[in-house]
Amino acid sequence: KAKAGLKDFLHISDFDKHTIMKILDRAKEVKELIKSGERTYLPCKGKTMAMIFAKPSMRTRVSFETGFYLLGGHALYLGPNDIQMGKREETRDVARVLSRYNDIIMARVFAHQDILDLAKYATVPVINGLTDYNHPCQIMADALTMIEHIGRLEGTKVVYVGDGNNIVHSWLMLASVIPFHFVCACPRGFEPDARTTKRAIRAGVSKIEITNDPKEAVKGADVVYTDVWASMGQKEEAEYRRKVFQGFQVDEELMELAGPKAYLMHCLPAERGVEVTDGVIEAPNSIVFPQAENRMHAQNAIMLHALGL
Numbered sequence: 001k002a003k004a005g006l007k008d009f010l011h012i013s014d015f016d017k018h019t020i021m022k023i024l025d026r027a028k029e030v031k032e033l034i035k036s037g038e039r040t041y042l043p044c045k046g047k048t049m050a051m052i053f054a055k056p057s058m059r060t061r062v063s064f065e066t067g068f069y070l071l072g073g074h075a076l077y078l079g080p081n082d083i084q085m086g087k088r089e090e091t092r093d094v095a096r097v098l099s100r101y102n103d104i105i106m107a108r109v110f111a112h113q114d115i116l117d118l119a120k121y122a123t124v125p126v127i128n129g130l131t132d133y134n135h136p137c138q139i140m141a142d143a144l145t146m147i148e149h150i151g152r153l154e155g156t157k158v159v160y161v162g163d164g165n166n167i168v169h170s171w172l173m174l175a176s177v178i179p180f181h182f183v184c185a186c187p188r189g190f191e192p193d194a195r196t197t198k199r200a201i202r203a204g205v206s207k208i209e210i211t212n213d214p215k216e217a218v219k220g221a222d223v224v225y226t227d228v229w230a231s232m233g234q235k236e237e238a239e240y241r242r243k244v245f246q247g248f249q250v251d252e253e254l255m256e257l258a259g260p261k262a263y264l265m266h267c268l269p270a271e272r273g274v275e276v277t278d279g280v281i282e283a284p285n286s287i288v289f290p291q292a293e294n295r296m297h298a299q300n301a302i303m304l305h306a307l308g309l
């Protein structure tokens with residue numbers, strides 16, 4: 001089923017470098033407009049967006065809802081108990097019904113297959129607001145933040161320390177489109193998905209390394225990045241993971257090893273004292289809050305692209 005002029009946003013690697021850079025440029029442009037107080041740019045006037053959340057959220061919910069409103073549209077929050085996608089109703093029915101009321105659908109789900117099914121059956125664009133597998137909007141915001149703080153994304157060294165999770169998969173997909181040096185340092189057995197890693201390496205765009213040695217990995221990093229050790233849906237493993245992940249905390253010593261130019265990034269929410277210390281989050285080279293703000297600006301550009309605006 002073709003969506004003429006409309007595009008899903010499910011994986012960064014569904015797009016070429018030109019398109020990703022175009023979206024990031026647009027994000028900068030619209031960010032400036034919004035931050036200038038300009039309120040007459042309302043390209044989404046009269047449009048509505050359904051936001052499906054099977055998991056909790058602060059950033060994703062608030063940034064999408066506020067962002068779409070600032071572009072002139074109206075967003076509806078559908079929480080875990082509202083739709084109960086796949087339980088109360090089949091995903092393919094949800095997709096087709098919501099498409100009749102709304103111009104765009106954003107969804108945060110557990111199984112990645114759910115977002116693929118939504119996109120398959122919806123007749124409006126579907127945006128991935130995180131699945132167990134990936135989190136493309138987050139990494140677009142991260143890319144925008146790096147461009148703002150470092151001046152570029154290409155040729156930088158990004159070292160992710162921690163669990164080889166959905167965040168890492170989106171970093172790998174970005175690295176298969178835009179050339180930079182990506183290193184994931186994780187405990188043995190917590191590496192990112194092997195097929196996703198292989199595909200990113202085979203793309204031949206970026207230098208990609210998966211290692212179990214965070215101290216060696218961070219040397220010369222432009223960005224040291226981390227995320228929770230137990231993602232949503234894995235919270236019952238949290239205690240076990242705290243033991244296995246000893247030595248992978250991003251602390252003052254690791255940031256020291258990274259060197260003076262390294263910024264700290266974290267998609268948030270952070271568990272201070274677990275994957276990251278309070279001190280490094282509060283340090284002057286931490287850019288976690290500009291990074292969080294950029295969720296909204298990156299997503300505004302993603303929504304405009306999805307809607308062909």
Ligand code: CP
Nearest residue numbers: 057058059060267268
């Ligand atoms: N980073 C992120 O997606 O945050 P939320 O889970 O609060 O949306």
Ligand code: NVA
Nearest residue numbers: 165227231232267268
């Ligand atoms: N890896 C985390 C990211 C939260 C934004 C999770 O999936 O819970």
